[in-house]
Amino acid sequence: MHPSLKFGAPPGSIVEISETGYINTELFIKWLKHFIDYVKPSVEKKVLLVLDGHTTHSKNFEALQLARLNGVLLLQLPGHTTHRLQPLDVAIFKPFQTYYDEALSKWLQTHEPPVTQFQVSALLSEAYSRAATVSNALSGFKATGIWPVDRNVFSDADFVPTNIHLPANYLNELEETLVTLPSDNEQECQEEEFAIVPEKNAATRSLNAEPSKSIRVIIHDISPLPRPTAKQRKRWIKGAQKSRDFDFEYPLYQRGNPQLRVFLPNFWMKLVEPVHQQPNNIVQFIVSTEMTRYDIKNYLEKIYNVSVVEVKTRIVSGKTKTGQGRGFIIKEDDHKLAYVTLPREQSFKFPDLFPEEEKILDDNKSMDEAKQGFTKFLDRTKSRPGLPGWFSY
Known part of the structure; x- marks a missing residue:
């Protein structure tokens, strides 16, 4: 494993890799040993560890034996219940994903894309320190009814089976x-x-x-059957204005579905020449900050009939300069760069708007005209030597 993968990781953490990118029995055993070293359970003071039903936990004999010898009780949750019974799923994963996206966006504003695996540990550390708090952990155990023990934390509607597979009649x-x-x-x-x-x-x-x-x-x-109540989604607005419910009869804009209203966004794209050399099938644009990757892909495919494989975007901070007059610092507007990947068999070359040959011909033509004008001036001033060039008659 490359040592740079550990750069910026949370203090006290271990970094391991697998060939498939998913956890396996060997990695779980290493994690369990790391857990035992920090928590320090014993046969006299046992620790309850709540796990999901993954095979690396339930069908790992070495891990079960290691947990038994060190006083760790492994409790496996039933299938498809972690979204209501596992504290991590209930109270940690959602804010962790939000904070990771914020850290990623902040990193892209000051660095060149793409984000590689060598930056993941640092980004994860920033999100982990904000999401894995004591208050979130207590809320997760309370919401799942684990501690304080609450057997009535779920209503009858939570146990209603799905009816999507029942016959129509x-x-x-x-x-x-x-x-x-x-x-x-x-x-x-x-x-x-x-x-x-x-x-x-x-x-x-x-x-x-x-x-x-x-x-x-x-x-x-x-005796009506219990039905789960639909939760109202709220949109949080920054500032002094509190959250309010938005209940539109028709959405103004839905990505991927037929539009129910005409939506005219401020979409535009400007083809720019890259500063550094790029692969032949990558085209660079300056686009509107309102456009997402999906908007750019649809914009090129639907309007210009261009096949697009992938779109990556990043925000470029505007340059700062000293203004004339009193010397105030002026910052240019930020803009969004889009890197559009075409199919492998296609290539794009930025057009040469000012060819070098035409520029040389224009320079030669200008030089010839200047020589002819100077020759005419000398012919006119032969009878009056020493006449300055700015004087003409």
């Missing part, structure tokens, strides 16, 4: 499951009538042979 058949109750006009001694219709064509059996007036009630009305 399931709800219709379920609504036909009826309960027949006696009406007010019937005698008190009359028996209650109970009828269940499991299928559309099935005959309803009744306990009373004689026809009676009854009320048909749907089971859903008596």
Whole structure:
């Protein structure tokens, strides 16, 4: 492993790599040993370690034996439940991703892209120090009901199974499951009538042979199934204005879906010549700061019919200079650079707007005209030697 991969990592951390980029049994054993060295559990003072159901945890005999000898209790969560039961997923990963994106954007404003694996440790350290706080950890354990122990932290709606795989006529058949109750006009001694219709064509059996007036009630009305409530998304605005809900009937702009409204953004692209030499299939543009990578790709493909493989962007800080007069420092506006990658079989060469040959011809033509003008001046001033050049007649 290259030693530069550890540069900027959080203090006390270990950096390991795998061939596939994913964790394996060997890496988990190294991590568990590192965990034991810092936490220092023992058989007398055991530690509970909550893990997901990955095979590197559950089917790793060496790790299980190591944990047993050192007083570590490995608790494996059921499948597909980490988003509600694992404190990392509930309280750490979301802010960690947000802070990492902020650190990445700040790095791109002052450095040349792209970000390589040698900068990941430093960016991760900045995000980790902001996300892995004591308050977030306590919130994660409390929200999952681990500590303080709360068996009622989840409502009935959290246990409702999904119905996307049920047949289309399931709800219709379920609504036909009826309960027949006696009406007010019937005698008190009359028996209650109970009828269940499991299928559309099935005959309803009744306990009373004689026809009676009854009320048909749907089971859903008596005992409705619990349904998860949709959470309202809030948009946070910087400044003194507090967050408010935005409930548009139609979105102003949806990426990737048919547009429900006409949206005219301030999109523009300017082809520029790169300062440094680049591969033949990469084209450089100065674009509007409002354009994203997806906007640039669609802009070139839909309007100019140009095949685009990948688009990378970065913000270039404007230059500062001393203004005339009182010497104030003036900063130019920031601009966004876009690096568009074309297919391998295609290439692009920046056009030579001022060819060198034409420039030489223009210079020679100007020199000839100057010589001819000087010769004419000498012919006119032969009779008056010593006449200054600025005097003409």
